[in-house]
Amino acid sequence: MDKFLENLLLKYIVTNTDKYSEYTSSSSSVDLIISCTVLEHIRPFEMHISNLVDILSTGGKMLHIVDFRDHDHRKVKDDPYRYWRFxxxxxxxxxxxxxxxxxxxxxxxxxxxxxxxxxxxxxxxxLPNGLQEQLLPRFQSIPKKDLKILMATYLLQKR
Known part of the structure; x- marks a missing residue:
């Protein structure tokens, strides 16, 4: 894996979000940002996206895999609402x-x-029958098409 990363000719490889702040001072200096099941945990979300855009170079890309499921869904296999319990x-x-x-x-x-x-x-x-009625009131207005999405992969580019 290390040889593969060397061949990419990357200047920075940040594998730990604790070190993220070290790279935020150099605006527009990052060509590629990759995250896997991270964005669903970030708060405040918009501020984080704004920071990522700031450090991304023009034409730079982001690849994000997002898990919209309740992360404990494997523990409750017999529950039809297991992906939406949260x-x-x-x-x-x-x-x-x-x-x-x-x-x-x-x-x-x-x-x-x-x-x-x-x-x-x-x-x-x-969606399982009756799901929307089970949701907390603040989530009941989420459109069904949005609730059906359990995971997403986004390839984004800074203009």
Whole structure:
């Protein structure tokens, strides 16, 4: 893996978000940002996206994989609402660790900060009957098409 990374001719490789601040001082200096199941945990989300856009060079790209599922879904296999439990209750672990934003909200932020959507790959699942009635009141207005999206891969580019 190290040889592969060397061949990419990358100036910075940040593998730990604790070191992120070291690279934020040099504006427009990063050509590629990759995250895997990170954005669903970031708060405040828009401020983070703004910071990423600031350090991204013009034409630079971002690749983000986002998991919109309750992260404990594997522990409750017999629950038809297992992927959405953190939208049904504030008393589950993922409700505290995830920002609970949905695909459309992330898309709005990406566009607001001038990112061009190069490609999107969505993993969707049919909704179980009665799901929307089970959601906490503040999530009941989420469109069904947004609730169906369980994972997304975004390829974005700074204009």
């Amino acid at each position: 939208l049904i209750s504030d008393n589950v672990r993922c409700a505290k660790s995830c920002n609970r934003l949905r695909h459309s909200q992330m898309m709005q932020a990406f566009k607001k900060y001038g990112l061009k959507i190069r490609e999107i790959d969505l993993y969707q699942k049919q």
